[in-house]
Amino acid sequence: MGLDRELFEGEVAEEFLCGICHQVLLNPVTAGCFHMFCQACVIRKMKSRVTKPVCPVCSAALSLYMTDTPIEFKLKLLNLSTQCSHNCGDAFVLAELPDHMDVCPNAPVQCHFTAQGCPRKVKRCDLRKHLHECDFREVECEACGFRTLYRELFTHQSRVRCLEKKLKQQIIRERKASSREIIRHREKLVKEHAKFDQQQRKRILSHAKSQASRKSERQTTAGSEFGDSEFDFATTQDSVFLTEDVINRHNQQRHHSEEAKRMEVSRQVRARNAVVR
Numbered sequence: 001m002g003l004d005r006e007l008f009e010g011e012v013a014e015e016f017l018c019g020i021c022h023q024v025l026l027n028p029v030t031a032g033c034f035h036m037f038c039q040a041c042v043i044r045k046m047k048s049r050v051t052k053p054v055c056p057v058c059s060a061a062l063s064l065y066m067t068d069t070p071i072e073f074k075l076k077l078l079n080l081s082t083q084c085s086h087n088c089g090d091a092f093v094l095a096e097l098p099d100h101m102d103v104c105p106n107a108p109v110q111c112h113f114t115a116q117g118c119p120r121k122v123k124r125c126d127l128r129k130h131l132h133e134c135d136f137r138e139v140e141c142e143a144c145g146f147r148t149l150y151r152e153l154f155t156h157q158s159r160v161r162c163l164e165k166k167l168k169q170q171i172i173r174e175r176k177a178s179s180r181e182i183i184r185h186r187e188k189l190v191k192e193h194a195k196f197d198q199q200q201r202k203r204i205l206s207h208a209k210s211q212a213s214r215k216s217e218r219q220t221t222a223g224s225e226f227g228d229s230e231f232d233f234a235t236t237q238d239s240v241f242l243t244e245d246v247i248n249r250h251n252q253q254r255h256h257s258e259e260a261k262r263m264e265v266s267r268q269v270r271a272r273n274a275v276v277r
């Protein structure tokens with residue numbers, strides 16, 4: 001079969017057309033009657049006919065003996081302008097066709113993994129993409145590093161169970177890491193609590209001290225023996241610290257001051273009695 005005459009510029013002259021396929025001559029040979037045909041067309045015709053083959057143009061007998069086409073004719077043929085048959089939009093003279101096929105982005109090329117079994121032919125511009133996703137490319141198992149064809153990776157992983165083992169190990173590692181994290185967090189909380197308690201105690205202590213000194217100040221300035229310490233406490237700014245602990249301390253303090261008052265009263269009574277005696 002010759003070259004598609006539709007791809008050639010303008011109307012192709014009759015002399016360049018094959019007498020058998022009626023397309024532009026490809027590798028032309030000349031019969032004894034001087035009519036020209038594509039080499040492949042003649043061979044096909046000779047093989048298919050049981051009876052003696054004849055020239056489809058002049059009906060002269062065809063023999064296997066064909067003469068080569070004159071070089072001048074071949075040069076004229078190779079100078080015909082044509083477009084690329086792969087729709088890349090490129091145009092050139094026929095002589096440049098082989099070179100163009102080596103670079104045409106739409107020309108079909110064989111996958112590089114033919115030896116591994118890939119039967120695919122893809123457009124040259126799609127080859128790189130295909131090589132990255134070809135089932136016959138060599139890959140490394142992500143679980144154990146074993147090298148195999150991509151199409152056999154799943155079989156390998158389900159047979160050796162390497163991926164399963166790796167995932168299990170990963171889960172165990174993650175669990176250990178997260179329980180370590182929980183322990184660290186708990187320890188941090190315990191430390192923070194202890195620090196907070198210590199600060200709380202310090203504030204309560206200093207509050208109690210300031211209360212005590214204020215009370216003794218009042219007692220000395222007013223000369224009163226009966227300071228109302230019960231209400232002093234609730235009116236201080238630190239009333240926010242009225243925790244159970246503080247209340248207990250407060251009550252203790254009150255108890256102590258009442259005890260002191262009682263003792264003072266009995267001292268005075270004893271002193272009066274002494275005077276009376």
Ligand SMILES: [Zn+2]
Pocket residue numbers: 001002018019020021022023025026037038041
């Ligand atoms: Zn032909």
Ligand SMILES: [Zn+2]
Pocket residue numbers: 031033034035055056057058059060
């Ligand atoms: Zn003929």
Ligand SMILES: [Zn+2]
Pocket residue numbers: 084085086087088089090100104105106107
């Ligand atoms: Zn092209």
Ligand SMILES: [Zn+2]
Pocket residue numbers: 111112113118119120130131134135136
């Ligand atoms: Zn492939």
Ligand SMILES: [Zn+2]
Pocket residue numbers: 141142143144145146156157160162163
């Ligand atoms: Zn593996």
